[in-house]
Amino acid sequence: MTQSPLGAALSDAAAEIEKALDRLLPPATGPEAKLMEAMRYASMSGGKRLRPFLVLETAGxxxxxxxxxxxxxxxxxxxxxxxLVHDDLPAMDDDDLRRGKPTVHKAFDEATAVLAGDALLTYAFELLSGAETHDDPRVRLELVSLLAQASGPHGMVGGQMSDLAAEAAGDDFDLGAVTRMQKMKTGALIQAAAEAGAVLGKASHEARTALRGYAHDLGLAFQIADDLLDVEGRVEDTGKAVAKDAARGKATFVSILGVERARDQAERLVDQAIHHVAPFGLRADNLRALARYVIDRKS
Structure with a gap:
């Protein structure tokens, strides 16, 4: 079967990312060999590569x-x-399966998983700060700041803390709280990925605002689709456990809105995301197709 243009672009980008990670995270010898093996296992085990794809597309x-x-x-x-490595730990979501394979703490051990996650996080900033990333140090500094804000207490880590609170609060966690949580936990890194290409290109304020709006709506649609997959998906398709949220009594878009209203909301968000990238014309075709893909996917 012939791939769609987006499918081909995603496959090509994933192959490029895999090759880059293989080069940037080479196997090691000595006491750190196990750590590097775990880092490679965590980062080179497939996945959609949606976030790096956003970087490549917006940079283009x-x-x-x-x-x-x-x-x-x-x-x-x-x-x-x-x-993902840290989210899967017993102290967090306690998952045994990720991308169809044992999670890092299952394939190695908990201590190695913690250290592998720590090392991947810190290595990301080493990559951004390197002169090979951009010849303008101000651009490198802005990239470091952008990713740090998306990853920290007002972004992904803060969102994970709210996620733990959502599990404890159950029905007391309303739609506004869930939306805020997911903007931080899932949306912040997606937004940083989309904006990073504009930072690299020293794009105008208007262009960055358009991409920020696109990524905001894309991130929420992506999370609603994840919540729907947890209810309707199959392990063999998703590559991870399903029906976890309901079992834990955790508030999600689906538990609050119901399946049909959640799906309708995701569709509206996708339409909004597509509207945001209209100024980029045909060059944003893959971004438009990606917005549709995130709510049609099976994994």
Whole structure:
């Protein structure tokens, strides 16, 4: 079967990211060999590569050199993979399966998983700060700041803390609280990935605002789709456990809105996301197709 243009673009980008990660995270010898093996296991085990794809696509809008964009894309993927390693730990979501494979703490051990996550996070900033990423140090500094804010207490980590609170609060966690949580936990890194390409390209304020709006709506639609997959998906498709949220009594978009209203909301968010990238014309075709893909996917 012939791939769609988006499918081909996603496959090509994933292969580029895999190759970049293989080069940037080479196997090691000595006491740190196990750590590097766990880092490679966590970051090179497939996945959609949606966040690095966003970096590459948005950088392409501004004719950024591919090598520079790939370093930033790899940094963003390192942060994403670190978050998955830590989210899967027994102290967090206690998951045994990720991307169809044993989670890092199951394949190795808990201590190694913690250290592998720590190392992926810190290595991301080493990549961004390197001169190979951009010849303008102000651009490198802005990239570091952008990713740090998306990853920290007002972004992904703060969102994970709210996620733990949502599980404890159950029905007391309303739609506004769930939306805020997911903007932080899922949306912040997606937004940083989309904006990173514009930072690399020294894009205008208007262009960055458009991409920020696109990513905001894309991130929420993506999370609603995840919540729907937890209810309707199959382990063999998703590559991870399903029906977890209801079993834990955790508030989600689906538990609050119901399946049909949640799906309708995701559709509206996708339409809004597509509208945001209208100024980029045909060059944003993959971004428009990606917005549709995130709510049609099976994993």
């Amino acid at each position: 809008l501004f004719d950024v050199k591919r090598g520079c964009a790939l370093r930033v894309a790899a940094a963003v993927e390192c942060v994403h993979c670190y978050s």
